Amino acid sequence: MSSPSPSVISHVSIGTNDFESLRAFYVAVLPSVGAKILMEHPGAVAFGRQFPEFWIGVPHDGKPASIGNGFHIGFIADTKEQVHAFYDAAIAAGATCDGPPGPRPLYGEPYYGCFVRDPEGHKIEASFWDEELAAKLEGH
Numbered sequence: 001m002s003s004p005s006p007s008v009i010s011h012v013s014i015g016t017n018d019f020e021s022l023r024a025f026y027v028a029v030l031p032s033v034g035a036k037i038l039m040e041h042p043g044a045v046a047f048g049r050q051f052p053e054f055w056i057g058v059p060h061d062g063k064p065a066s067i068g069n070g071f072h073i074g075f076i077a078d079t080k081e082q083v084h085a086f087y088d089a090a091i092a093a094g095a096t097c098d099g100p101p102g103p104r105p106l107y108g109e110p111y112y113g114c115f116v117r118d119p120e121g122h123k124i125e126a127s128f129w130d131e132e133l134a135a136k137l138e139g140h
Contacts, residue, residue: 011046012073013055014122015065019043022056025119028093030054032085033075033126065120072115072123079128080112086126087114094119110134 016022023045027037030047035054039046046052054073059065077083083101091097099115104127107113113127 007053009053011051011053011055013044013057014073015059016056016120017058017065018120019056019058022118022120025090025093025095026054026056029086029089029095030075032089033077033082035075067121072125074113074125074127077113077126077128080130083112083114083126083128087116090116090118090124095124098123099125108134109137 026045026047030036034049035047036049037045038048038050039052041057044055044057047054054075075086077086080101087097087101095116095118097115098117099113101114102112103109104111104113107127108129110130110133111127112130113125115123115125117123
C-alpha cells in the first residue's frame with residue numbers, strides 16, 4: 001500500500017483572459033523553483049515538479065477570468081537563491097513587485113519569500129523555510 005501524499009491540495013487553477021501570454025509568463029518563471037509543464041490541453045496547461053499541481057486556463061464557463069481579493073498562490077523554493085531567481089524571472093517576464101525577496105518575520109523567523117503580481121494581476125509568491133535557522137531557534 002502506498003503512503004498518502006503529504007499535500008492536502010491536489011491542484012490549483014487560475015483563469016486567464018490571455019492564455020498564450022500568461023502561459024509564456026509561467027514558462028519563463030516556474031523553472032526557477034523546479035517546475036515545468038506536465039500536462040497541456042487546448043486552453044489549459046499544468047505545471048509541477050512531479051505532478052500537475054498548478055494550472056492556468058481559459059474559464060470553462062466562457063466568462064471573463066477575474067482576480068480574487070485575498071487569494072494568492074505560494075510556490076515552494078528550496079533555497080533563498082531560488083526565491084531571488086523566481087522574483088527576478090517574474091519581474092523580467094512582466095510581473096510587478098508586491099514584496100521583494102527577504103525575511104518575513106511576521107510569518108516566522110525562518111521564513112524568506114517574495115510576492116509579485118503576474119501580468120493579469122494574480123498574486124504569487126515563492127518562499128523558503130530555513131530548517132537550519134528553525135532548529136537553532138528551537139534550541140534556544
